[in-house]
Amino acid sequence: MTTNTSFIYDAASAVDPLGDAEREKEKGIKHNRAKVGSGRPSSLIYTYGPGSIMDLPQFTIMPTGLDDWDRIWRRRDGIPEIRAPRLREVVRMLLRSPNVQLRPFPWQPKKLSMSNEGNDLGVPARVFPQWLRCTGCDMLAPLTSFSYTNTHPYRTDLACFEHGKCTGRKGDKSRQATRRPAVPARYLLACVDGHLDEFPYDLWVHRGKPCAEAEFPALKMIDRTAGRGATATIRCASCGLSRPMNEAQGEQGALNLPRCRGRHPHLDAFQPGGCRNETRLLLVGASNLWFPATQSIIVMPESPEEQEGDLADRVRIALGDKLLKYRDNLDILRDVLDGKVDVTDLNDDMLAQVVALATEPPATAEQQEEQLRTWDPVDLLVPEWRYLQKDPLGAGHEDPVSGLALSRRDLDPELRLEITRVLAVERLRKVNALVGFTRIDAMDRVGDLPRRLVPLTRAPRPEWTVATEDRGEGIFLQLDEAAVAGWEEQIYKAAEWAAHREAHRRNFYRRFSETAEDIDPDSRLKPPRYWLVHTLAHVLIRELALTCGYSAASLSERLYAWPEAEGRAAAAGLLICTTASDSDGTLGGLVQLSEPARLARVVRDALFRATRCSSDPICATRTPQDPEDFLHGAACHCCVMASETSCERANRFLDRRFLVNLRGSDLGFFGRGY
Ligand SMILES: [Zn+2]
Ligand SMILES: [Zn+2]
Ligand SMILES: [Zn+2]
Numbered sequence: 001m002t003t004n005t006s007f008i009y010d011a012a013s014a015v016d017p018l019g020d021a022e023r024e025k026e027k028g029i030k031h032n033r034a035k036v037g038s039g040r041p042s043s044l045i046y047t048y049g050p051g052s053i054m055d056l057p058q059f060t061i062m063p064t065g066l067d068d069w070d071r072i073w074r075r076r077d078g079i080p081e082i083r084a085p086r087l088r089e090v091v092r093m094l095l096r097s098p099n100v101q102l103r104p105f106p107w108q109p110k111k112l113s114m115s116n117e118g119n120d121l122g123v124p125a126r127v128f129p130q131w132l133r134c135t136g137c138d139m140l141a142p143l144t145s146f147s148y149t150n151t152h153p154y155r156t157d158l159a160c161f162e163h164g165k166c167t168g169r170k171g172d173k174s175r176q177a178t179r180r181p182a183v184p185a186r187y188l189l190a191c192v193d194g195h196l197d198e199f200p201y202d203l204w205v206h207r208g209k210p211c212a213e214a215e216f217p218a219l220k221m222i223d224r225t226a227g228r229g230a231t232a233t234i235r236c237a238s239c240g241l242s243r244p245m246n247e248a249q250g251e252q253g254a255l256n257l258p259r260c261r262g263r264h265p266h267l268d269a270f271q272p273g274g275c276r277n278e279t280r281l282l283l284v285g286a287s288n289l290w291f292p293a294t295q296s297i298i299v300m301p302e303s304p305e306e307q308e309g310d311l312a313d314r315v316r317i318a319l320g321d322k323l324l325k326y327r328d329n330l331d332i333l334r335d336v337l338d339g340k341v342d343v344t345d346l347n348d349d350m351l352a353q354v355v356a357l358a359t360e361p362p363a364t365a366e367q368q369e370e371q372l373r374t375w376d377p378v379d380l381l382v383p384e385w386r387y388l389q390k391d392p393l394g395a396g397h398e399d400p401v402s403g404l405a406l407s408r409r410d411l412d413p414e415l416r417l418e419i420t421r422v423l424a425v426e427r428l429r430k431v432n433a434l435v436g437f438t439r440i441d442a443m444d445r446v447g448d449l450p451r452r453l454v455p456l457t458r459a460p461r462p463e464w465t466v467a468t469e470d471r472g473e474g475i476f477l478q479l480d481e482a483a484v485a486g487w488e489e490q491i492y493k494a495a496e497w498a499a500h501r502e503a504h505r506r507n508f509y510r511r512f513s514e515t516a517e518d519i520d521p522d523s524r525l526k527p528p529r530y531w532l533v534h535t536l537a538h539v540l541i542r543e544l545a546l547t548c549g550y551s552a553a554s555l556s557e558r559l560y561a562w563p564e565a566e567g568r569a570a571a572a573g574l575l576i577c578t579t580a581s582d583s584d585g586t587l588g589g590l591v592q593l594s595e596p597a598r599l600a601r602v603v604r605d606a607l608f609r610a611t612r613c614s615s616d617p618i619c620a621t622r623t624p625q626d627p628e629d630f631l632h633g634a635a636c637h638c639c640v641m642a643s644e645t646s647c648e649r650a651n652r653f654l655d656r657r658f659l660v661n662l663r664g665s666d667l668g669f670f671g672r673g674y
């Protein structure tokens with residue numbers, strides 16, 4: 001990526017773990033290895049992306065921004081790309097960068113567990129937080145006061161930082177100094193705009209003033225609760241002052257914290273001009289430290305126009321400035337494209353058309369902003385829904401480019417009549433791209449508050465972002481539109497719906513008070529049919545896990561549920577799919593369960609199970625009341641909530657009452673459920 005950036009950044013201190021390890025080896029230093037751990041692609045994108053904190057056995061690390069990944073990719077000639085033009089276009093819009101490509105994680109499978117291929121790849125990360133506490137003497141100091149070892153090639157879990165000359169808590173100088181392990185000091189400061197900073201222990205204990213006794217005071221963190229919970233006390237051994245960390249907690253504690261410095265540790269950079277937001281205390285491991293902002297698609301067969309558009313895009317990027325120079329000379333153009341983009345199948349007319357497309361002027365900045373402002377995440381789902389409405393050309397028909405293979409299933413006479421269409425999806429490809437992240441609050445729509453979305457790069461116009469590709473299978477179910485529309489009209493009048501709407505308003509204003517004037521929160525509330533389809537997806541995932549041995553976490557939902565609007569027909573359906581980065585993904589079992597009689601049983605049992613919960617009647621009657629702002633109704637972890645990997649909505653917009661009638665409520669789309 002380009003080095004041009006608006007961030008305040010020191011290029012001399014770049015993160016380069018592989019380069020560092022190589023230089024150490026050259027110097028003959030008993031070498032410390034670069035690799036400290038590993039993760040699956042799905043966890044690296046959804047849990048441990050750039051800017052998150054990953055707990056290793058002995059310390060914690062933060063994957064860096066993508067600028068530093070370029071150094072890794074430069075070690076290879078060809079950089080792989082994930083093909084998903086429809087997703088790529090949306091990512092370009094969201095990142096305001098016209099040339100973004102989707103790339104996989106820098107990783108290569110090993111033929112044998114001990115072989116070396118792929119050792120030159122990996123996700124760069126730095127130790128963060130960089131303040132550590134010695135478990136022997138409570139010394140609290142930055143990384144440089146500790147020594148690092150990571151020498152065992154297959155035991156990265158042994159990598160650790162140590163206090164080399166520890167003389168214990170009493171600091172007995174006559175005692176023989178020993179090596180004692182260090183652990184991360186787990187306190188951090190964060191702000192709603194996604195900045196994250198080390199906790200300023202020195203300023204804290206001295207109440208904002210310099211130490212009266214020492215320029216570099218000796219700090220201690222006295223923590224008798226094994227590192228968790230804010231009960232630690234910071235003490236300055238040089239001047240004797242001390243201050244407990246619980247004075248930094250809660251609303252009262254927030255008044256004692258300094259303003260935000262605008263730091264992005266994953267970029268090793270500061271916001272120009274600082275930030276000045278209020279900060280809050282977060283602990284390493286807190287669930288609101290990092291929320292991914294991702295977009296995903298199920299790859300569908302491309303129309304001829306889409307294929308042509310993708311070709312034009314590749315021509316445009318491959319040729320760069322040369323495109324305008326040679327646009328009128330197709331022979332030269334073919335020579336220049338040779339080895340870059342294959343156009344040998346195109347005759348001159350077709351090539352001229354591709355070139356014309358490639359040279360169309362890009363959207364102006366104003367047009368882009370308008371596009372971003374009006375973009376609805378549902379737009380990504382609409383083409384999938386449309387394609388799933390068409391009947392496949394035959395049983396198991398496979399589209400060669402997308403790899404999508406579908407069969408239509410007959411409906412069993414025992415299947416609920418509300419389900420009008422069933423497809424077995426024998427093979428599918430799902431592509432997920434990371435566009436940024438937030439801290440403190442998750443964000444549903446990137447366009448709502450772009451300032452809160454933290455960039456993955458220092459470069460203002462990134463050339464790529466990281467994506468994953470899951471192969472799997474699935475079942476698609478569609479609900480009767482007329483029945484859904486009639487039911488939805490009733491729900492809009494129900495008191496339960498009014499309660500959800502009010503809770504959603506409170507939730508929205510609390511989290512995004514500064515956008516309140518621009519956005520009507522009701523326009524961000526999912527319609528009743530979404531709650532219905534979502535709750536149905538969850539009970540089906542649970543049932544499938546119970547009856548066919550899938551782990552619920554290996555199944556995921558894709559929800560098609562929106563009312564009719566300009567440019568799109570109404571939708572009410574769902575796709576449950578396996579994601580094959582787990583080995584469960586290709587068992588073929590899910591497709592077998594779409595056989596008419598088996599599916600009818602799964603649906604019947606799932607609906608029956610939805611009528612009860614071990615926490616009833618509390619669960620069955622749960623309705624948010626002012627000032628509560630949770631976004632679910634009759635739903636809890638005992639009945640319909642799912643793991644984070646299965647739910648694309650963080651278990652919001654779930655209510656069993658919309659699915660089946662519960663005691664005292666007759667709002668169920670499926671009536672009494674059995
Ligand atoms: Zn020590
Ligand atoms: Zn002091
Ligand atoms: Zn800030």
Ligand SMILES: [Zn+2]
Nearest residue numbers: 613619636639
């Ligand atoms: Zn429950």
Ligand SMILES: [Zn+2]
Nearest residue numbers: 646647648649
């Ligand atoms: Zn869900």
